[in-house]
Amino acid sequence: MGIWFTERQTSDVGITCRIRKTLYAPEDTGIQEMAVVETGQFGKMLILDGTVQTTIGDEFVYHEMIAHIPLFTHPNPKKVLVIGGGDGGTIREIMKHPSVEEAHLVEIDGSVVEVSKKFLPEISCELDNPKVKIIITDGIEYVKKMRGEYDVIIVDSPDPVGPAEGLFKSTFYQDIHDALKEDGLFVAQTESPFYHEELISRVTSSIKGIFPITKLYLASIPTYPSGLWSFTMGSKKYNPLETGAENFQRKMETRYYTPNIHQAVFALPKFVEDMVK
């Protein structure tokens, strides 16, 4: 006997997890269906529209890697924007950087913030930090209005279906570019090299057309499709392979990120290299 949640990650493969308890029953937020469950393998899990968003067991990989790679690449990040990421995990990692004076979180669905604050305090714990400003609105529209505002922008988006599709488009990357300061840089999550080859090639080529430095890096996240996840950085000035390590302080507590990892994650398997050529 057992209750199992199965996410079909593609039409042909899925992950299935034993559920111990439902903490927040699947409920329509007006934008998406949201649930919080307690799994046997990964602890608490946030599910949006049937897709695993984050779990207590492996969220550290995603959140550290989407935040620390750009924040250690920029020598002095003061003003940071996160688009998406209403659970607060990326904000938590950003708050570990003492140089950051302001972090803006633009999330389209306020319920994600509320439910994460209530059920996932381990992840959302820095959302009430006075340096953090939460703006509930469409990130695509928000970023259009900004000019030279941010040192670092992090696109912590869901999969490119429905309203999130626009977060993988060239016009959006141009708006991101314009919203950054003249030495700014951004990172977006860009899906799995095993299952989303076409998307990665297209996104890389869009970002290369806009930013002088474009680099893809990888991290291992068990609850995400294929277990291997990609992130793409577009940077106006700083090269992630020429900075990073020297800024890292061992007193910053991490479970995945290290200065060695900062370098190593840009070494791509041959089939991924070919995808971003």
Next chain:
Amino acid sequence: MGIWFTERQTSDVGITCRIRKTLYAPEDTGIQEMAVVETGQFGKMLILDGTVQTTIGDEFVYHEMIAHIPLFTHPNPKKVLVIGGGDGGTIREIMKHPSVEEAHLVEIDGSVVEVSKKFLPEISCELDNPKVKIIITDGIEYVKKMRGEYDVIIVDSPDPVGPAEGLFKSTFYQDIHDALKEDGLFVAQTESPFYHEELISRVTSSIKGIFPITKLYLASIPTYPSGLWSFTMGSKKYNPLETGAENFQRKMETRYYTPNIHQAVFALPKFVEDMVK
């Protein structure tokens, strides 16, 4: 409507794959239950005792990484032993190294070799190479009798349950040590850092007690538990981080391995570093 195969990778999590066709119905070989199916996501898949062994879609990662890391670490590997690996994928990669004069494959279950030859020619294609000798016997017993025979030994074992349990024991690693030449080295697959922390710590500590150089490295394999897989090398003389790249010839066709990957896979996420300290 759909037919799905689900492997429970732990008691709490599994992978589920759409099956298009059963090519070889589950059958008892006398040692284990074996099946070959055609999946939607990964193409043909070999299943032993309900566990995914290898698939056409992602076998290249496992086989390249278990073979090329040791074979490019050793400056001149001539005689190589593979324990397990009856599907032939590791042998196929070994045969890409012109220095190799002899490769011995010791597999406990002859049916795996036969079925792989028949249904998985993409993987088993080098098993009839005249440099390859297939010995159907228990690898643990075989290796006990060898003294200073091999340059490289590759332990291409299933999970540490049942008869394979002995392949993760200190006494076995000592026998491997004695079966190697005085500058020999070996690699074993050592499961997932996300799910098998205790095993990895124990194995690392056993191998460290026997070999002067012990190093863990990682690769991403979607059909294996968590998608992140570890390999552990024990070496008498050669350090994988001081060799490798210069021996690689771009004319060798690979899809995962590159000289950069050879270095990068030894950079461990913090939580894995802590496991092998």
